[in-house]
Amino acid sequence: MLAEADDPADPPRFLLEAIAAEVVRCCGHRALKASRLAHGWTVERAVSALHTMCREHALGARGLTIRSWLEWEAGDHPNADYQDLLCRLFRTDPVSLGFRQAYGPHATGAAPDPVSGQVPPPETGGAVTRVAQESVAHAAAAEVSHAGPTLLESLGADVTRLARAYLHDAPAPLFTELVRVRRETCELLARRLRPAQQAELVLIAGQACALLANASLDLGSPHAAAIQARSAWTYALAAGHDGLSAWIRGLQAMIAYWSQDYDAAIDFARDGQRFASSPAARARLHAIEALARATAGARGAALAALQAAERAQVSGYGVDEIHDVIAGEFGFTPAKQSYLAASTYICLGRPRQAITSAGTAIRLYEDGPPAERAYGNEVLARVDLVNGYLLGDELEAACQSAAGIFELPPGQRIDGLSQRLHGLGGLLRSPRYQRAPQALEFIEWIDEFHVTQGVLPGGAVSLARRPR
Numbered sequence: 001m002l003a004e005a006d007d008p009a010d011p012p013r014f015l016l017e018a019i020a021a022e023v024v025r026c027c028g029h030r031a032l033k034a035s036r037l038a039h040g041w042t043v044e045r046a047v048s049a050l051h052t053m054c055r056e057h058a059l060g061a062r063g064l065t066i067r068s069w070l071e072w073e074a075g076d077h078p079n080a081d082y083q084d085l086l087c088r089l090f091r092t093d094p095v096s097l098g099f100r101q102a103y104g105p106h107a108t109g110a111a112p113d114p115v116s117g118q119v120p121p122p123e124t125g126g127a128v129t130r131v132a133q134e135s136v137a138h139a140a141a142a143e144v145s146h147a148g149p150t151l152l153e154s155l156g157a158d159v160t161r162l163a164r165a166y167l168h169d170a171p172a173p174l175f176t177e178l179v180r181v182r183r184e185t186c187e188l189l190a191r192r193l194r195p196a197q198q199a200e201l202v203l204i205a206g207q208a209c210a211l212l213a214n215a216s217l218d219l220g221s222p223h224a225a226a227i228q229a230r231s232a233w234t235y236a237l238a239a240g241h242d243g244l245s246a247w248i249r250g251l252q253a254m255i256a257y258w259s260q261d262y263d264a265a266i267d268f269a270r271d272g273q274r275f276a277s278s279p280a281a282r283a284r285l286h287a288i289e290a291l292a293r294a295t296a297g298a299r300g301a302a303l304a305a306l307q308a309a310e311r312a313q314v315s316g317y318g319v320d321e322i323h324d325v326i327a328g329e330f331g332f333t334p335a336k337q338s339y340l341a342a343s344t345y346i347c348l349g350r351p352r353q354a355i356t357s358a359g360t361a362i363r364l365y366e367d368g369p370p371a372e373r374a375y376g377n378e379v380l381a382r383v384d385l386v387n388g389y390l391l392g393d394e395l396e397a398a399c400q401s402a403a404g405i406f407e408l409p410p411g412q413r414i415d416g417l418s419q420r421l422h423g424l425g426g427l428l429r430s431p432r433y434q435r436a437p438q439a440l441e442f443i444e445w446i447d448e449f450h451v452t453q454g455v456l457p458g459g460a461v462s463l464a465r466r467p468r
Contacts, residue, residue: 013091020096028176031098033073035090043069050089059085075179152200155185159207164328166211167374175215182208199239206235206244207322207330213251214329218376222258229255243320246275246285247330253288257295265292280323282312284332287340294347302348306341313337331372335364339377342384346391354388379405383420390428399438402445 001019002011016038023034036046043066054062062085072078078086083099094100158181162174185205193201213228229252236244249272256264269289276282290305313334322330338361345354361381365373382405389398428446433439 016090017092017096030073030075031096032086035092035097036073039090043073046089050085053089054085057088059088075176151188152197152204155181155188155204156200159204159211160326160328163207163211163326163330164371166214166329167372167376168370171215171218175212175219178208178212178215182212202235203239203241203244206232206239206241206248207326209235210244210248210251211329213248213255217251217255217258222255225255226252226259241322242275242277243281243322246272246277246281246320247322248272249275250285250288253285253292257288257292262292262296265289266296278318278320278323279312279314279316280332281320282316283309283337284323286312287332287337287344290344291340291347294344299348302344306344309337309341327372329374333364333368333372335361335368335372336374336377338364339381339384342381342388346384346387349391351388351392354384355392358382358385358388380420387420390433393432395433395436395438399442402442 001015001022002008008015016035019038020031020034023029023037024031027034029037036043039046041049047064047066047069050064051062054060062082064082068078072082077083077099083094083097086097087093090097158177162177162181166174182205185201185208189198189201189205209228209232213225213232216222216225216228229248233245233248233252236248249268253265253268253272256262256268266289269285269292272285273282276285286305286309290302290309293305294302319325323332338357342354342357342361345351345357358381362378362385365378365381382401385401386398386405389395389401428434428439428443
């Protein structure tokens with residue numbers, strides 16, 4: 001677009017806004033990031049430009065950092081002072097930067113053509129999706145006051161779709177979509193609603209926050225995950241939904257476990273049982289409790305919890321909406337139970353049982369329905385399989401079993417995988433393997449993996465202390 005305009009040294013505002021609109025359409029970025037990219041700036045350059053503008057125009061010094069800018073681009077709104085500065089910097093208005101909503105005749109339409117100034121006809125692909133979303137939004141006001149089901153069904157369908165997509169899609173893009181669902185749901189909750197609408201929206205908000213908590217954990221932020229989980233718990237209690245309450249307690253147990261607060265993890269898992277009304281819900285909480293007890297050194301209690309999980313999965317009745325109907329990331333399949341059992345046996349120092357359970361999990365994921373194949377749990381089961389062989393002094397089998405671990409696309413390399421590979425590196429550097437050529441090669445694979453992830457190799461943590 002710049003080339004078609006003869007590459008002006010100081011592009012006019014309408015041209016930069018047209019480029020930004022195209023970036024939003026093609027790439028799905030937020031308006032602030034699109035405006036930065038339209039100017040050809042890195043985040044560092046944009047922050048520097050704002051500080052320079054403040055200095056040259058005597059606007060006063062500011063403490064803006066790269067981290068704050070990235071948070072704005074991720075969806076946080078700056079305060080009124082920074083919004084004004086950003087509008088000055090990009091020579092535009094709050095609407096164009098996504099800080100305000102416009103209500104004019106072309107507020108949600110396409111950007112003008114940079115040459116003719118005319119609004120082009122809608123295109124296929126992303127534009128079709130955008131127009132569909134606009135239709136839902138336009139129907140919202142009438143629906144909330146007239147109890148029509150379409151909008152609530154749409155938000156509920158979004159949560160179900162994202163919960164199921166979580167098993168095989170990268171967490172970062174899903175996080176962005178979940179933020180949208182939560183925002184739209186909370187905006188509706190601020191309106192005057194009928195009691196039935198209020199209850200349904202509260203449940204949807206709880207589900208969205210629960211998945212945001214799970215995504216935060218996978219993206220390496222257990223603190224944010226804990227905050228999201230507390231919000232989800234509040235919504236679940238307000239909705240009176242036992243299935244969601246049980247699932248969130250299990251997630252809170254895992255967050256506490258990652259924070260090495262094993263007593264809290266056990267308490268969360270046990271407390272969740274009072275809400276568990278289905279075999280899957282009960283089995284999941286017992287399996288998580290087993291993992292926490294094993295890491296805390298309570299061997300007998302861990303084995304008892306494992307046995308309770310097995311009994312719960314194959315006995316009893318009951319179906320709940322979260323674990324059994326929506327399922328996806330909310331579900332608890334035999335494959336996931338086998339994966340958690342493998343992690344527990346690793347913590348208990350039982351390599352043969354860990355190898356058996358991890359192998360079962362991998363086979364069930366490979367042979368089961370593609371829609372239920374959770375790449376994150378499957379790859380961690382493969383790490384458990386390798387770890388079991390290493391603990392059993394079977395280095396060659398461990399190396400052969402590593403196939404698939406390092407082939408995961410970068411976007412799907414969740415934080416748990418990086419932590420577990422640190423643990424493998426610690427085992428491979430132990431005296432029993434430190435002179436073995438295969439171990440040295442394996443360590444190189446791990447170090448290369450961490451370099452591609454932007455993590456410096458080293459800092460190994462015992463795998464028995466950081467299962468996921």
